[in-house]
Amino acid sequence: MKTFVLTAALLTTLSLATNAFAQDEASWVHAIALDGTPKYEAGFEMFDYVNPDAPKGGAVRLPALGGFDTFNPILPQGETATGLGLVYETLMTDSADENSVSYGLLAEALTYPEDFSSVTFRLNPRARWQDGEPVTAEDVLWSFEQVTEISPIYSEYYASVDDAEITGEGEITFYFSEVGNRELPFIMGQLLVLPKHWWEGENADGEPRDIGASTLELPMGSGPYSLSGFDAGRTVTYTRDPNYWGADEPVNVGTSNFDEYTIEYFRDTTVMFEAFKADEFDWWTENIARRWATGYDFPAVNDGRVVLETFENGYNASGVMWGFVPNQRKEKFQDPRVREALNYALDFEELNRTLFYEQYQRIDSYFFGTELAAPEGAPSGLELEILEEVRDLIPASVFDARFTNPTGGSEEARRDNLREALRLFNEAGYTLDGTQLVDANGEQFAFEILSYDTTIEPVALHWAENLNAIGANVTLRVVDTPQYTNLVRSFDYDVIYTRWGQSLSPGNEQRYFWGSSSVDEQGSQNYAGIADPGVDALIEKIVLAPDRETLVAATHALDRVLLAMSNVVPSYTITYARTARWDRFSHPEILPAFSIGFPDVWWWDEEKAAATGGNSQ
Numbered sequence: 034m035k036t037f038v039l040t041a042a043l044l045t046t047l048s049l050a051t052n053a054f055a056q057d058e059a060s061w062v063h064a065i066a067l068d069g070t071p072k073y074e075a076g077f078e079m080f081d082y083v084n085p086d087a088p089k090g091g092a093v094r095l096p097a098l099g100g101f102d103t104f105n106p107i108l109p110q111g112e113t114a115t116g117l118g119l120v121y122e123t124l125m126t127d128s129a130d131e132n133s134v135s136y137g138l139l140a141e142a143l144t145y146p147e148d149f150s151s152v153t154f155r156l157n158p159r160a161r162w163q164d165g166e167p168v169t170a171e172d173v174l175w176s177f178e179q180v181t182e183i184s185p186i187y188s189e190y191y192a193s194v195d196d197a198e199i200t201g202e203g204e205i206t207f208y209f210s211e212v213g214n215r216e217l218p219f220i221m222g223q224l225l226v227l228p229k230h231w232w233e234g235e236n237a238d239g240e241p242r243d244i245g246a247s248t249l250e251l252p253m254g255s256g257p258y259s260l261s262g263f264d265a266g267r268t269v270t271y272t273r274d275p276n277y278w279g280a281d282e283p284v285n286v287g288t289s290n291f292d293e294y295t296i297e298y299f300r301d302t303t304v305m306f307e308a309f310k311a312d313e314f315d316w317w318t319e320n321i322a323r324r325w326a327t328g329y330d331f332p333a334v335n336d337g338r339v340v341l342e343t344f345e346n347g348y349n350a351s352g353v354m355w356g357f358v359p360n361q362r363k364e365k366f367q368d369p370r371v372r373e374a375l376n377y378a379l380d381f382e383e384l385n386r387t388l389f390y391e392q393y394q395r396i397d398s399y400f401f402g403t404e405l406a407a408p409e410g411a412p413s414g415l416e417l418e419i420l421e422e423v424r425d426l427i428p429a430s431v432f433d434a435r436f437t438n439p440t441g442g443s444e445e446a447r448r449d450n451l452r453e454a455l456r457l458f459n460e461a462g463y464t465l466d467g468t469q470l471v472d473a474n475g476e477q478f479a480f481e482i483l484s485y486d487t488t489i490e491p492v493a494l495h496w497a498e499n500l501n502a503i504g505a506n507v508t509l510r511v512v513d514t515p516q517y518t519n520l521v522r523s524f525d526y527d528v529i530y531t532r533w534g535q536s537l538s539p540g541n542e543q544r545y546f547w548g549s550s551s552v553d554e555q556g557s558q559n560y561a562g563i564a565d566p567g568v569d570a571l572i573e574k575i576v577l578a579p580d581r582e583t584l585v586a587a588t589h590a591l592d593r594v595l596l597a598m599s600n601v602v603p604s605y606t607i608t609y610a611r612t613a614r615w616d617r618f619s620h621p622e623i624l625p626a627f628s629i630g631f632p633d634v635w636w637w638d639e640e641k642a643a644a645t646g647g648n649s650q
Contacts, residue, residue, distance in 0.1 A: 061142040061155060065125070065219055067133035067538045068581055073283075082130050082625040083287025083634050089273070091617070091637020092293035094314040096305050098486070099514030100266035100298050103247040106225060109184045109522070109556050111247050112515055114263070115296045119271045119289075120254035124154050124173070125222030126284050129625030129633075132350045133538045135222050136284050139168055139255065145218045149209070152218035156203040161278040162228045162255050170205040174198070175229040177207075179244050186556045189545055191224075193217055213577050216540040228253060255279075257289040269296045287621075290636035300513070302488055312615060316631060319611040321488060322389040329613065338645045340616045345609045350627040352400035352535040356601040357482065357496065359528050361562035362552075365478065366527075369428075370461040372599035377454035378499040379602050382442030388491055393605035395438055399592050400535050402608055405585060407593040409435050415586035419574055420593070426567030428597040436596035438603060447499070455503045470504030479506035480527035485517035489530050492604065522556045530604070531560055539588055543572045547595065561600040568594060617642040 064071040079085055101114040106121055125135035125143075137143070140154035160168035177197050180187040194217075195210040207221050231253045232244045242248070251260050255278065258271040271294040279285050297314050299305040306324070309317045310331055319325045333339040359366035359375065366372060381395045398406035411434055412420055420431060439450045455465075463470050463478055470478045482493045490509065497507035512520070520526055533546055544550055549564040551557035571591040578584035610629060619638040624630045 061144045063142055064134060064136045065143065065222065066131070067216065067219055067540075071134050071136070072128065072131050073136065077283050079283055079286035080128060080130065080625070082621055082623055082630065084621045084636070085287050087287050087290045087621075087634070087636040088639075089290055089636075090292050091290075091639075091642065092295065093291045093316075093618070093632045093635075093637075094295045094297060095316055095632070096309070096314045097296050097298050098302065098305065099300070099518075101269065102249075102266065102515075104250065104252045104260065105244070105246070105248050106227070106252075107180045107184050107187065107244070108247060109186060110519075112518065114260075114269045116258075116269060116271055116294065117252070117254075117260070118256070119258035119294060120252055120256045120260055121225055121227065122255050122279075123223050123225055125219075128284075129628040129630060132627065133219070133536060135219060138279065138282070138284055139173075139226055140222070143218065143222065148212040149215055149217055150212045151206055151208045152221050153200060153204055153206040154222070155201075156205075157279075157282075158203060159278055159282075160255060162231070163253050163259055163274060163276075164228075164231070166228070166230060168226065168228075168255055170199045170201075170203055172229045173205045173224065173226050176227045177224060179227070179232075180225065183245050184556075185554050189551055189554050189557060190220070190541070192550070193541070194221070211577075213579070214541070215578075216538075216576065220541060226255070228255070257285070258294060267298050269298075270294070288633050290634075291632060292637075294632070302486060309613070315615045315617065317613045319613065322392040325392070325611050326390040333615070334613075338616055339613055341611075341613050343609045343611055344624075344629045346624055346627060346629050347610055348402065348608045350403075350537050352398070352403040352405060352537075353396070353532055353606055354399045354401060354535075354601060354603065355396055355530075355532045355606055356603040357493075357528050357530050358560045358601050359480070360524060360526055360560070361600070362524055363480075363527060363562075365480065366562075368461040369599050370457045371463075371478075372602075374454040374457035374461070375500070376599060376602045377439045377450040377457070378503075379439075379496050379604070380441030380447055380450070380499065381438070381605060382440060383447070384492060384495060385605070386442065389605070393607055395605055396603040397436065397438055397596075399533065399595050400539075400588060401606065403535065403537055405535065405537065405539065405588040405592065407435055407589045407596070411435075412590070412593060415582065416589045416593075419571070419587055419590045423567045423570045426565075426570060427594045431593045431597045435593060451499060451503050454500075458503070465504050468504055469506075477506050478504070479508075482507065482509045482528045482530065483517065483520060483526040484509065484511050484530060485514045487511060493530065496602070521560070524555065524560075524562065529560060533558065538584070540576050543575055543591065547600075548572055563595075563598075563600060565598070568598075616645050 063075040097115045099112060101112045103111040104114055106113060106117045122139050124140040126138040128134045139157060139160050141157040142155045143152055145152040156168060156170060162168060174197055181191055193209050193211055194207050196208040198206055200206040209217050232242050235241055236250050257274055257277045259274050261272040262270045273289060273292050329341060359372055361367055385391055385393055400406045441447055441450055458470060463472055493509045500507045521529060546558050547563040547568050549569050551559040552562055552564040571587060571594060574587035575584060578587055617638060618635045620635040
């Protein structure tokens with residue numbers, strides 16, 4: 034499955050290391066690596082982690098939360114159906130056993146100059162749309178023009194593209210407004226390509242299609258599956274295309290093994306889990322520690338029809354920041370002392386003991402779990418040199434020691450932490466008026482935590498209870514998924530609980546996460562509302578890093594500054610996936626290093642399916 038999810042594409046790496054693949058404009062290459070050299074040489078037959086003899090057949094059913102109201106993959110409004118990456122493809126596609134390496138898909142080769150001022154892609158002459166028409170450079174150019182015109186998210190992501198033009202038969206070149214940005218050729222390979230002739234044609238009713246409007250017309254793409262049916266807002270079904278042009282391409286061998294791929298939508302995760310137990314879909318990734326510890330004593334687990342398994346693969350090349358995010362666009366959250374005080378009210382150790390069965394770790398970095406997390410203690414070496422260049426723009430505390438979370442776990446620690454929170458509020462101008470924490474105008478410090486999922490409710494209420502104990506008025510509001518999405522896109526919230534994923538090669542997406550350029554860009558992932566010149570300067574150090582050593586040092590510096598600013602109340606995470614599945618599938622003996630590979634490289638196992646029952650084909 035070659036799914037295209039923008040948040041995943043934004044998380045895909047980003048700082049091209051000097052290597053043998055940065056050649057002159059006349060040198061065409063089959064792959065691009067941001068760090069080092071691609072593992073697979075030109076002419077390779079397949080990825081090492083696939084089974085080329087995997088049988089084709091069967092079906093896989095997966096869940097999704099919420100609903101959908103459009104099959105338009107680039108529209109900024111509405112809820113796009115899950116799985117459209119099965120229908121549409123990108124110019125390049127990633128290897129799952131390498132960090133930040135892409136190989137040709139719709140494009141068979143690319144070339145770029147030594148200063149990274151442009152990139153040219155040469156399309157695969159075999160690439161075809163599902164109606165048999167060839168994929169052309171005109172399709173690529175049109176797709177780029179449409180996504181950057183229609184979607185603010187894509188417009189920001191491709192902001193460094195100065196111009197794009199067709200420069201030869203089956204060739205398209207993108208020219209960049211900056212030089213030395215090693216990531217830009219890589220991210221252009223992530224461009225989703227749409228069929229110009231289809232979108233500019235008419236639907237079955239003779240009406241012209243509109244790429245700028247929502248639609249539930251079944252789409253047409255170039256991918257291995259077609260969207261064959263749906264129940265509006267509830268189910269989407271994809272069917273494998275027996276005539277898929279790319280079935281024998283090296284990047285696709287051993288993949289797309291299921292004849293049918295169905296997404297079942299649910300409004301509530303509790304209902305969703307009960308549906309899994311009732312065999313209404315096949316795979317479940319557990320996100321509640323208590324349920325993982327106590328909720329799997331049901332017949333299908335006990336008799337082996339449901340398999341429980343943990344996987345570390347998907348965590349091997351990624352970092353994460355989870356937490357409660359105050360919206361600094363709101364005046365009440367603009368004082369860093371207020372934001373720091375909020376962290377003192379979250380007692381992770383107590384939560385881990387009483388709710389999480391000691392399964393989690395507290396997050397203390399925006400790049401948690403990777404070498405990119407700022408080292409403990411004071412900065413030194415190249416990181417210190419980078420920080421010195423922006424000393425006047427960043428908090429002085431970053432030069433003394435690395436941020437650490439408050440420690441709780443006992444009633445005494447809780448009282449001490451809440452006293453420190455109150456002291457910080459006092460410094461920021463708040464005082465206790467009776468039992469209320471008020472500002473100079475007598476207005477109580479109050480905010481709302483916005484959520485779409487009741488899973489986080491116990492944690493949010495614990496945090497709110499501690500803050501309310503020192504005079505705040507904190508409430509939780511749970512809304513449906515479409516409403517939540519629209520509120521977040523427009524930054525209409527006080528606090529949300531969310532995450533940022535990070536790759537091992539950060540770059541341009543950092544502008545989208547914390548850069549001033551994205552603070553007013555509706556739909557961006559600058560959820561905290563950060564607009565800070567010091568942060569902007571450090572982001573540019575990362576984006577333009579000439580080598581891996583500088584990239585790591587600059588990322589350490591950015592991490593240290595973001596932590597010192599108290600932009601997030603960090604929560605917790607695990608470094609493995611807790612999964613349950615109905616035992617109907619098999620997989621290669623060795624899974625990819627950086628992915629579970631389900632369902633991409635797994636397959637329907639007739640013998641297991643017969644023994645398990647259900648989901649019969």
